[in-house]
Amino acid sequence: MIEQLNIFGGFVSLGLAVAIIAGILTLVAHVVLQRLRIDRFFWRPILLDLTLFLSFWWGLSIMVNRFLPLLIAR
Amino acid sequence: MNREHLVKAFSTFLLLIIAAVLIVALWIRYQIQPTTRDGKVAADIVQVTPDVSGWITSVNVHDNETVKKGQPLLTIDQSRYQLALAQAHAALDSQRIALAQANRDDRRNHALSTLVDTETIEKGEEKVGLLQSAVANAQAALSLAQLNLARTVLRAPVDGVISNMTLQPGDYLTSGKEAFALVDTASLRIEGYFVETKIPAINIGDKADVRLMGVAGVIHGHVESIAAGIVDRERDKSANMLDNIQPEYTYVRLAQRIPVRIAIDQVPKGIRLIAGQTASVEILPHPGEAAEQRSWPW
Numbered sequence: 108m109i110e111q112l113n114i115f116g117g118f119v120s121l122g123l124a125v126a127i128i129a130g131i132l133t134l135v136a137h138v139v140l141q142r143l144r145i146d147r148f149f150w151r152p153i154l155l156d157l158t159l160f161l162s163f164w165w166g167l168s169i170m171v172n173r174f175l176p177l178l179i180a181r
Numbered sequence: 182m183n184r185e186h187l188v189k190a191f192s193t194f195l196l197l198i199i200a201a202v203l204i205v206a207l208w209i210r211y212q213i214q215p216t217t218r219d220g221k222v223a224a225d226i227v228q229v230t231p232d233v234s235g236w237i238t239s240v241n242v243h244d245n246e247t248v249k250k251g252q253p254l255l256t257i258d259q260s261r262y263q264l265a266l267a268q269a270h271a272a273l274d275s276q277r278i279a280l281a282q283a284n285r286d287d288r289r290n291h292a293l294s295t296l297v298d299t300e301t302i303e304k305g306e307e308k309v310g311l312l313q314s315a316v317a318n319a320q321a322a323l324s325l326a327q328l329n330l331a332r333t334v335l336r337a338p339v340d341g342v343i344s345n346m347t348l349q350p351g352d353y354l355t356s357g358k359e360a361f362a363l364v365d366t367a368s369l370r371i372e373g374y375f376v377e378t379k380i381p382a383i384n385i386g387d388k389a390d391v392r393l394m395g396v397a398g399v400i401h402g403h404v405e406s407i408a409a410g411i412v413d414r415e416r417d418k419s420a421n422m423l424d425n426i427q428p429e430y431t432y433v434r435l436a437q438r439i440p441v442r443i444a445i446d447q448v449p450k451g452i453r454l455i456a457g458q459t460a461s462v463e464i465l466p467h468p469g470e471a472a473e474q475r476s477w478p479w
Contacts, residue, residue: 110218110461113395120218122211150193158196161203168210 129163220460273319371443373462376436
């Protein structure tokens, strides 16, 4: 598992970096889903945002772990 | 209307379940999996120390040079030790001559025992005994002088790499005082500092993947051993030998870290291991391990 990411010389926890990216993706998804009026299917639309954020975080952390080493190796 | 309520209830319930599962998955991934960013490349460091004092007359190695066990590293001025050796030789010779003479006297005394009084014979025997001891003493002094002379050549105690070597001919070395460091390359290993909560998931022999900070490529190894103890920071000895326990108790407590020693099995080509480098360590699961101690198999 890759544990850290080099951002201009400073090494930060990959979990944190992925969480930030997941947060940005969630914001984008939030805007798109709002336009699609998808929130009418849920009692608590904020719960959808939270689930999306967690999904992005989890999914990205797996993808980064799988694909980043291949990228570096190339 | 009813149908809409049903859809809302179902979808919200589904979201809740998905969110809960993801929270658990993330928790396991980041909090339970036995990985650490807090690891170091470690090696045993030999503090190369001269056994005799003196000026350095020649330096045979340079900084960061790889050396073999027994290789001469530097030579300390031998003049004084050669003189001591000559002195020891002379002392031994003189004692041997004296002993030879004492032996001759003793033999003569015994041959003429009817003419020589008992006291003289006994004194002669005593002298032979004393001189035999003196010869043994001089021989030991000679061996010591030879040893001191041999120790003027400082040799590598193990295979390794010289480190932080700035000595030049003319520098003075004092016996028993460290001159420079020699990194024992055979002892290179990874020390992973794992939080104590992750130790139950680590077993001796588990495979481990190690990544050096900012270096592509994975070093493969296995868990060799786990430290048997760390310092208790909350307990000191006071001046009168009674225990001094810290009275503070913080609400937010940080898990302590325990060193786990990872033996290196294989290093990819082009990766140079330097003692002190930062490393991330991941302990890989082994078959038949309890699921709750491990991450999910993603």
